[in-house]
Amino acid sequence: MIEDNRTELLRQIKDEVINLKTSPLYAERMRNKAHCVIGEGSHCASIMFVGEAPGRNEALTGRPFAGAAGRVLDEMLATVGIVRKDVYITNIVKDRPTNNRDPLPEEIACYAPFLDRQIEIIQPKIIVMLGRYSMKYLLEKFGLGAELTTITRMHGKLFMAQASYGTLTLMPIYHPAATLYNPNLKKDLAKDFELLKGFI
Numbered sequence: 001m002i003e004d005n006r007t008e009l010l011r012q013i014k015d016e017v018i019n020l021k022t023s024p025l026y027a028e029r030m031r032n033k034a035h036c037v038i039g040e041g042s043h044c045a046s047i048m049f050v051g052e053a054p055g056r057n058e059a060l061t062g063r064p065f066a067g068a069a070g071r072v073l074d075e076m077l078a079t080v081g082i083v084r085k086d087v088y089i090t091n092i093v094k095d096r097p098t099n100n101r102d103p104l105p106e107e108i109a110c111y112a113p114f115l116d117r118q119i120e121i122i123q124p125k126i127i128v129m130l131g132r133y134s135m136k137y138l139l140e141k142f143g144l145g146a147e148l149t150t151i152t153r154m155h156g157k158l159f160m161a162q163a164s165y166g167t168l169t170l171m172p173i174y175h176p177a178a179t180l181y182n183p184n185l186k187k188d189l190a191k192d193f194e195l196l197k198g199f200i
Contacts, residue, residue, distance in 0.1 A: 006043040009121045013114050014038045017094045023110050025095035035062030039090030039118060047082070047199050048124035049073070050115065051175065052133035053093035053103045064089045065176070072176035072186075073130075076193045082200060088122050090115065092137055103133060112137060123165045126199045131175030138170055156192040171195065 017036050020026055029036060037054040040063055049065075057067030065073050077084055093103045093111045115137075119127065129135040132151045139148055142161035147154075151172060159170040173192040179185045 003043055006121050010043060010118065013117055017114055023095060024107055025097065028098060029095050032059070034059040034096060036094045037062055037064050037091060038094055039064055039088060041084065041088035042086050043088070043122060045086060045088040045122055046125040047087040047128065047196060048119065048122060049087060049089045049128045049130055050134040050138065051091040051130040053091050054096045055100050056096065059096035064091060068180055069175065069177035072179055076176070076189055079190055080193050080197055082196065088124065090118055092134055108133070108137060116141070120164060124168070126169040126171060126196070128196070129170060129172045135172040142168070142170065144170070155188060156195065158195065169199070
């Protein structure tokens with residue numbers, strides 16, 4: 001799939017999400033004059049990061065991982081020589097849940113088809129699942145739900161899956177925001193990022 005075609009297909013997703021009046025979060029986005037957050041980065045990325053949902057900074061800017069957790073993500077990428085613009089970063093849920101609460105099952109169900117399409121368009125070699133919500137959704141989507149346990153046990157493990165375009169690797173890691181509350185997790189996060197060198 002050529003890049004121009006990918007760009008157009010991703011633009012279609014953005015337009016659909018902007019006008020997604022059936023979303024449980026649409027009215028709040030309009031009331032707050034906030035942005036939905038579709039994703040950013042290379043449309044031909046071999047590495048895709050999937051978080052759970054935008055926070056306050058993301059809703060203000062329309063960019064994924066634009067706040068303190070984003071700075072941690074950028075720092076981790078830099079430690080393994082990866083430039084942020086060369087990967088693709090998105091979330092399952094494309095609008096900010098009220099007061100940064102965890103996304104509800106119906107919100108995940110509403111937005112997940114857009115993530116599925118993003119994966120099909122970008123065709124990454126590896127999807128890095130940031131936190132338990134993206135881990136649960138993506139492992140179940142690719143038929144690996146039986147492997148699910150806690151993020152503490154699963155972070156840094158590589159799972160092989162079959163996508164429509166070929167073999168795909170899935171890797172759960174701690175959400176970068178977790179290191180803001182528990183700095184000890186940063187060592188684990190850095191170790192997991194080392195595994196990405198094989199996918200550049």
